[in-house]
Ligand SMILES: Nc1ncnc2c1ncn2[C@@H]1O[C@H](COP(=O)(O)OP(=O)(O)OP(=O)(O)O)[C@@H](O)[C@H]1O
């Protein structure tokens with residue numbers, strides 16, 4: 001099968017600091033591709049380059065066969081990118097429902113779909129329904145009217161998922177979706193990701209420090225260290241890899 | 257029990273509107289004149305706050321657009337151009353929008369935050385200096401003796417030469433503009449703009465073309481500011497390059513700070529409050545500036561969210577026990593509105 005995402009010779013540096021040093025990898029349709037590595041390995045930077053938040057210095061990114069290396073971030077969103085951030089980012093003074101409505105309306109604007117009469121200031125019924133459905137689906141129904149700033153960390157993360165799904169993405173980029181969460185919340189988010197995958201048939205790219213989450217979800221793993229790829233393969237293969245054990249998986253493997 | 261206090265703002269608005277509308281019948285000429293100016297400054301401030309609060313752009317040179325509209329209408333009236341007054345206002349709107357679009361198309365691509373603020377400030381100063389060199393518009397002295405318009409409506413004519421007639425004309429146009437802006441910020445475009453104001457980069461990742469949306473907002477804001485200028489010229493009956501002075505660009509900021517930026521009508525309330533403070537201290541010869549400054553400073557220190565912010569939190573505090581659904585909310589959940 002043709003890969004969804006093809007990354008060739010990707011370089012990124014911040015001034016003199018080389019953060020990504022020539023990455024090559026492919027992500028296949030509908031797989032869960034996890035990126036792991038120690039702090040500062042360059043995982044978030046890789047996500048930023050892939051989503052268009054920062055430009056790369058050298059290299060090429062292809063999405064479904066098209067070169068998107070120099071495409072603006074919002075256009076990548078239009079073509080199917082969805083993203084959550086390492087530290088959850090929502091629109092704090094909009095209500096939970098409005099947060100998602102804004103995302104749905106942005107998608108409709110990009111698709112040139114007219115929703116409701118132009119002079120109506122309330123969101124169209126179908127927009128509202130879709131947004132509230134997502135809000136409820138992520139377990140935030142009781143929070144729908146609250147301003148997003150008052151949400152707990154875990155709920156902010158859920159809202160971020162709802163905002164992302166409002167754009168109907170085909171590839172999700174999740175930067176440490178369970179960072180800073182309690183063990184129960186981690187399980188809940190893991191289940192959520194699995195459910196989104198099975199319901200929507202999306203491709204998932206994620207980074208994570210929690211090995212339980214990783215080995216639970218991922219089809220393939222990529223291990224990064226200092227901006228280089230140490231190993232790529234199935235969780236089993238990666239576990240068996242000697243270098244990876246030495247550099248990163250050392251203690252985590254003991255109880256994984 | 258439903259929270260009746262949500263009717264506080266609409267009721268206050270209606271009362272204020274009626275009082276303003278009836279003012280020429282009771283008030284003396286100078287009060288009427290100041291109220292007319294306050295209405296114009298109120299809408300000017302609302303247009304500035306469309307950028308500041310609702311889009312997250314600080315413009316320090318908003319008076320440039322005001323000046324553009326004012327000079328166009330001033331020339332048209334003074335030199336008797338064959339353009340009827342309503343059309344003059346529309347042209348002012350288009351000129352302001354066009355100028356804002358041209359400036360925004362370049363500036364918003366390159367600059368944001370403090371850079372954009374300084375850039376707009378510089379543009380307004382350039383406008384002021386350029387006007388000062390043009391003979392046709394009276395150089396540094398400006399254009400005086402601008403006649404108020406008589407509008408020919410085919411069958412009837414609308415004579416706006418009297419002070420009260422023109423006052424009501426200002427009222428109608430200002431209310432229309434304010435309601436237009438109010439609709440805009442509550443519409444889906446307003447929601448998009450608000451999310452950009454909150455976190456522009458985040459908005460990019462829900463697929464918003466923030467450059468385009470910001471440019472849209474900048475254009476509308478400039479267009480409305482230019483109409484305000486156009487309205488002001490026949491009212492004050494003189495235009496000078498100082499309309500584009502940075503002090504005039506600071507006026508909508510001050511009004512917004514005073515009235516509160518978070519509520520839509522805050523800047524308008526601020527404009528009237530500022531006029532009131534100015535008017536009531538006018539007899540304090542020599543020290544009036546200091547007194548005005550002192551009062552403003554006190555209000556802003558006591559109520560950092562402005563007059564409307566303070567009143568709103570008071571309303572919420574008093575009516576806490578009835579925190580129920582508001583009939584003004586935009587989104588309903590399970591039949592209730594939020
Ligand atoms: N904007 C920036 N300017 C300069 N250096 C940066 C910037 N962002 C990241 N870095 C550096 O790039 C390196 C990689 O950072 P990155 O955030 O990609 O790591 P990470 O793998 O996501 O780490 P973590 O697991 O802690 O999230 C780090 O050394 C970091 O200090």
Ligand SMILES: [Mg+2]
Pocket residue numbers: 043044045086175
């Ligand atoms: Mg990271």
